[in-house]
Amino acid sequence: MSELLYSEVENDLRASVRDLLSDRSPWTAVLARTETDQPYDLALWRTLATELGLAGLLVPEELGGAGASAREVAVVLEELGRAVAPVPFLGSAVLATSALLAAGDAELLPELAAGNRTATLGVTYTTAPNAVFPASVHVHNGRLTGRIGSVVDLDVAEFVVVPAVGAAGPELHVVEVSSARVTPVVPLDLTRRISHLELDGVSGRLLATGDAAEQALRSALTTGAGLLAAEQLGLAQWCLDSTVDYAKTRYQFGRQIGSFQAIKHRLADLWAATSSALATSRAAASALATGEDVGVSVAVAAAYCSDVAVLAAEEALQLHGGIGMTWEHPVHLYLGRAKSSQLALGSPERHRAALATLIDLPA
Amino acid sequence: MSELLYSEVENDLRASVRDLLSDRSPWTAVLARTETDQPYDLALWRTLATELGLAGLLVPEELGGAGASAREVAVVLEELGRAVAPVPFLGSAVLATSALLAAGDAELLPELAAGNRTATLGVTYTTAPNAVFPASVHVHNGRLTGRIGSVVDLDVAEFVVVPAVGAAGPELHVVEVSSARVTPVVPLDLTRRISHLELDGVSGRLLATGDAAEQALRSALTTGAGLLAAEQLGLAQWCLDSTVDYAKTRYQFGRQIGSFQAIKHRLADLWAATSSALATSRAAASALATGEDVGVSVAVAAAYCSDVAVLAAEEALQLHGGIGMTWEHPVHLYLGRAKSSQLALGSPERHRAALATLIDLPA
Amino acid sequence: MTDLAAKVEAFLAEHPPAGADPIEFLRARFDAGLAWVHFPVGAGGLGAPRAAQFAVDEAFAAAGAPEAVPAAKVIGYGMAAPTILTFGTPEQHERFLRPLFTGEEVWCQLFSEPGAGSDLATLATRAVRDGDDWVVDGQKVWTSFAHAARWAILVARTDPTVPKHQGLSYFICDMNDAGVQVRPLRQITGEAEFNEVFLNAVRVPDAHRLGAVGEGWKVAQTTLMNERVAIGAHAAPREGGLIGVAARTWREHPELRTPGLHDRLLRLWVQAEALRLTSERLRQGLAVGQPGPEGSAAKLAFATINQAVSGFEVELQGEQGLAYEDWTMRRPLETDWASRDPGFRYLRTKGNSIEGGTSEILRNIIAERVLGLPREPRSDADVAWKDLPR
C-alpha cells in the first residue's frame, strides 16, 4: 500500500512554495493581472523555476534537475492550486517535461530544468490519457502541418512537444513556438490560458516514433491527469479554508453564520470530501512515483478530485453569499479554474470509463 | 395545459377513502397482518370495491362501473399509498381493468366493477410500458403453457389477464387462477405480494390478438405506471407528514429536533420534492384521462415520483433515528413499498429512456 | 364572456394596439382601470379579485398590446406598486402609480446593504428627521436598474436604540437627488447588472414616507411578499428554460454525446419538467384564488435546476467549454440568458440561489411557514440594534 502521508521534506517544500506565493502572488495581484496583456506572472515563474528549482523536479540530476518524484511535484501543485498562481508549471514542468522524459530527450530537458526555457505539450487541453493518438498534425518531408486547438500554457511557451502522424505512424516532435501561429482563446479560467496552435510546414526535432511516441504521450497525459488532481485538491482546500474563515467572521441574525447548523453540516461534508480527495491525490502521486497501480490510482484521483474541486468552489461561492458573486472577490477565480480543470486531461466520466476497463466492470 | 388542481369531487372522494382507511387499516393493523397467512385485508378490499364502488372507477357506467377517469383513480391511489393499504387495487382495478377495457372485454369487467371478482395482469411486476411483448407463455391449440415470474396481487386474484404468443403472434387471454400454479415469493414489500405463475396447458378466454393485444397490454402498463406515481406520491406525503410531526414532538438537547436547521432544511427540500411529485402525478393522471400527451406525462411522473418516494422513505427513517429502525414502527413498511415500487412497471432509468425517444434526445 | 373580458374587448376595440404609441396606450389602459384590475378605481384598477388579473394580462398579450420597458416591471410592477397601493396616501397613488405603470418612470429598490443580506432587518442606513425632510446616509448594494431609475423604494433606520425590526421606516427616494451616487457593481460574469448606491445627506420629504415611522419592516414585508408571490407563477412552455438550450445543443451536436451525459441530461429534463408543472400548478391555483406555498419552492428549484443545467452544458461542450465569450464590463438592464455562452450561464446562475433570498433563507421559510417547524432559539430579537454583535 502506498505511503499516503507527507514526508518532512515534502512539508518543507510546501512551506517554501507557500511563503513565496503568499508574498509574491496574493489573489489581489492575480485578479489585477487577468485583464492585462500579461496574465501570467513570468517573474514569479522564473523565481519558482530557477531559485526554488521547481521546474526540474521531475528531471534526473544528471540532466540538471532535482531528481525528485511525482510526490514532490504534487505538493507544489497543491500550493499553486491553492493560490491559483498564473504560472505555466503544468504545461512546462509537468506535461512537456513528462513527454520529454518518456521520449528520452536530453537536449531540451536541461534547459527546462534550469528554468532557461518554457515548453508545453501540443494537445488539446481536454485530451484524456486513454485518447487515441492525435492525428490533426501531419508530417511530410520532416515538416509539420496542421492545427491543435486549445493548448494549455502555449502563450508563454518557447517550445511545444507536438504529436503528429508521419508516413510510418505516430511521431513526437519538438517545435519552436516562434515558427507557428498562436491564437489565444478567451478562457473561462482567467488564471490559465489556452491558445490554438497552427503549423504550416514547420520543421521540428523528432523525439520519438511509433510505440515509443504513443507511450511517451500517454505517459505525459497520465502524469498530467494524476498531478492535476493535486492542484484540484489545493484549490478545494483554499475554498474550504476561506469559507470556514468567512463563516466565522460574518454575522447575520446576531450570530456568526458558521454557527448555523445547515452551514456547519455543509462545511463538514465538504471537509470530508476534501479529506478523501487528499487520500486519492496522494495515492496517485505515489503510484506515479513508484510506477505501481498507476492506471487505477490516476483514474480514481482524476475522477474524484475534479468533482470535489468544483463542489468546493461552488459551495464557497454560495456560502459567501452576495460578496462571492462580485468581481472584486477571489472566489470566481477558483470557480473558473475548477470548472475548466474538470474538463482538462479527461473528464471525470472519461476517467471512469478508463477505470471500467482496468477493473473489469464493462458497460 | 392540463388541469393540475383537485376538484371538489376529488377532494370528497379522498376524504371518504381516508376516513375508511384510518378507521379500518391503521398501520398497526397493516403491520400485524404482514406475518400472518392473510397479508391482504380482503374485508377492507370488499368494502372499498363494493360499498365505495372503487373497483369500477375506470369502468364505464354501461358495464356497471363509475365511469370516472384516471384522475379519480389517482386520488384513491394517493390514499392507499399513504396507508400502505394491503389491498389488490393496483392489480385488479388498475392493471387488469385497464387491459380488459383496452381489449374491449364486456364479460369480466362488470364482475370486477361490482367487486364480485378480483383479477390481475399476468406480467412480471417490473415490466415497463415500452417493453417488448412478453413471450414466456405460448399458445397451442387454445391452451397456454409457460411461466411468468413475480406477478403482483396474484395471491388473491381469481382471474389473470395473460399475454401469450400464439401461431399468429401476440394474444391476450383471461385465465382462471385456479387452473394455474401460483408460487408466492417472500417480498421486500411486506404490504404487497408477488407470486410466480405457471401455466401447463391451461385453457383461456381469448381477449385480443395481434396489434390489439399489444396495444391493450401497453395501455394497461402505461396506465399502471402513470397511476403508480400517484401511490408513490401518497406514500411520500405520509413520510413527510409523519416525519414533520415527529420532529415537532421529539426533544433532544432541550429542543424539538425540528428546530435544528439541518433537519428543517432537509424537510423543506423534501416538501419541495413532494410538491413537484404532486404536479407530475396530477399531470400524468390528467393526460391518462384526456388521452393527450400521455407518453411524456407518464414517463416524467413515473421517473420522478419513484425516486421521490424512495427519498421520502429514506429521509423519514433517518430523521426518526433509532425508533425508525425498529420493526414495531411503521417506517419500514413505507421503505419496502417505496423501494419495490421503484422497480415496478419500469425503473426510473427505463422511463427516462422511453422519454429520450419521445422528446428526441437520443443516446 | 365575463364583464371584465367584455371591458378588455371594448378597450381594445377603442384603442387598437397595432401601431399605437406605447405610452399613450398604457396611460389609457391605466385610466380604464385595466392596469391592475384588483387595484381600486382611480389607481389603475376596478376593485376586481386579484385572480382576475391573469386573464386580463393574457388578453392584452394575445392582442399584441404594447408593454412597458422591461426595466419597469421587475421592481416597479412587482414590488413598488403593490406597496404604494397598500401603504400610500391618495396623493402618493396619484403621483406615482400611472408613470410607474407606463414605464415612464423606472423604479429600483434600496434594501440590501453590505452588512445586511439575509438579515435585512439589521440594515444600517440612517434617516434622521430634519424639519419636513429626512436626511439619509448609508450604502446600499445589489440594486438593479439604479442607473436607469427615477425613484427608489428605500428602507432606512430611524431609531437605532430599539430592536432591529422596530427602528426602520420606509421611504420613496428621489434618485435624482445630488446625494445619490450610483456605481456599477461588477459581477463574476464580467458584467454589472447591479449597482452600489451611496447615499450622502440625501433629503427625502416626509411626504414620501410609506407607512408610519418605525413600521418600515412591516411595509418591507409587503414588498417582499409580493415579490415572492410573483416568482414561479408563470406559464412556460416545455423546454422553456435553460434546459431547452442544453437540449438543443444535444440534438445539434451528436459528436458531444456520451452515455453518462445522456442519463444526466434526461434527469435534468425530468427535473425541469417537474418544476414547470409545479409552477403551472401554482399559477392555476392563483388564477382561482388559491395561492399555494409553492412559490418559495419554485424559486429554490429554479436555482437548483439552472445551476445543474448550466454546469452540465459546460461539460457537454468539451473543448469549447474552456472558452468564454467576453469578459467586457457592460451594464445590461436585463440578463441575457439565451444568447450568451454556456460559461456565462454557468457563472450567472450561481446568483440564482443568492439574489432575492438565498436558498438557505427559503428553506427556513418553507420549514417554518409551510411545515410549521419551530424557529431556532434567537438571541437578537430583544437587543437594541446598536448593541447587536457584528
Add this chain to the structure above:
Amino acid sequence: MTDLAAKVEAFLAEHPPAGADPIEFLRARFDAGLAWVHFPVGAGGLGAPRAAQFAVDEAFAAAGAPEAVPAAKVIGYGMAAPTILTFGTPEQHERFLRPLFTGEEVWCQLFSEPGAGSDLATLATRAVRDGDDWVVDGQKVWTSFAHAARWAILVARTDPTVPKHQGLSYFICDMNDAGVQVRPLRQITGEAEFNEVFLNAVRVPDAHRLGAVGEGWKVAQTTLMNERVAIGAHAAPREGGLIGVAARTWREHPELRTPGLHDRLLRLWVQAEALRLTSERLRQGLAVGQPGPEGSAAKLAFATINQAVSGFEVELQGEQGLAYEDWTMRRPLETDWASRDPGFRYLRTKGNSIEGGTSEILRNIIAERVLGLPREPRSDADVAWKDLPR
C-alpha cells in the same frame, strides 16, 4: 527488528499458535504484556506507545494466532477496556481486563435510552445510593450482545437536580443480576441484533463504580472517543466492502447491465475506493502516532456509501430485487453483510447513519472540533436535568 517485534517472536516461539487452546493462548499473551502493549505492565501491556499496537496485532494475525470470539471485541476491546484502564482501580484492572481480553467474559454497553439517543447526556436511568451499593432502575436500548454479556458498562443518573452533564455516574453492571431483563429488539430487517435492557432494582456495588460520583459524563467521553478512534482505521483491500458484492454481481450478470447503472456503479466504485484510501491514510497516521480527525469522516462516508451501494444493488437486481430472503426473527451476534441478499443489505445499512452516532451528530462534531465553527446557542446547559423540556 524492534524490541517489541523480538518479544512477539519469542512469545510465538514459546507458544506456537497452531493447535493452541485459544483461551490459554490469550491468557499467556495477556500475561506477557502483548495484549495491548500501550497498557501498563500488569494490565496486559508493556507501557509502549499506542502506535506500536498495530505492528503487534499484525504479527499475531500473520502467525495465525487465536483470537477472542468476535462478540468480545466490539464493546470489550474497543470501549470497556480503555475505560477501565483509564478510570479503574488496580482491583478493577485485576478483576476485569484479563477475562475481557480472552473473551471469557463478553461485555455490553448500557448507554442509549429511548429518550436519550443523540442527546445521550439527558438519560433518565436512576442510580440511588443504598449502603455500599447503588440501586439502578431504568430502560436501556440498542444494546448489542446483551444476551451474551457477563458485564456491562453503564451510565446512570445519580443526581437529577443538577444540569444534565453533571449528574451522571459510570458503573460496571453485572448482567447476571436478577433485576436485569433482556428483550430482543427486532429491527426492520426482521432480525434482532440488538436488545432492550430493563433494569429493575439492580444492585451495583460502589466498588464497581468507574470514576467519581458525578463524573460519569467525563468517563463516558473516554469510552466514546475510543470507539471513534477505532472506526475507519483499518486496512482493507480494494473492493473489500459492499462495493465488492455489487461489482461481483455486475461481472456475473451481463443481462442486468444498463448504461445509467454503469455510470452509477463506477461513481460508487470511485467513492468506495476514495473512502478506502482515506481510512488507509488514517491508519498510516495512527501507526506513526499522528491520529487524524478523519475517523468521524470515515464513519460518515461509510454510512453514505453503504446505503448508496445497497440501494443500487436492489435496483440492479431488477425482478429479483422485489424479493426478500427471509423475514424470520433471529438473534445473531454479528451482522451478516456478505451472504445475505441485497434487500437485507438495503435495510440494514439504513442503521449505519444512526448507530454509534448519527450522521447529523458526526457533522456537528466535524464542524466544531475539526473546523472550529462556533457551537449553536444552547438552552439546556444550565438547566437542572429534572427541569428540561421533553
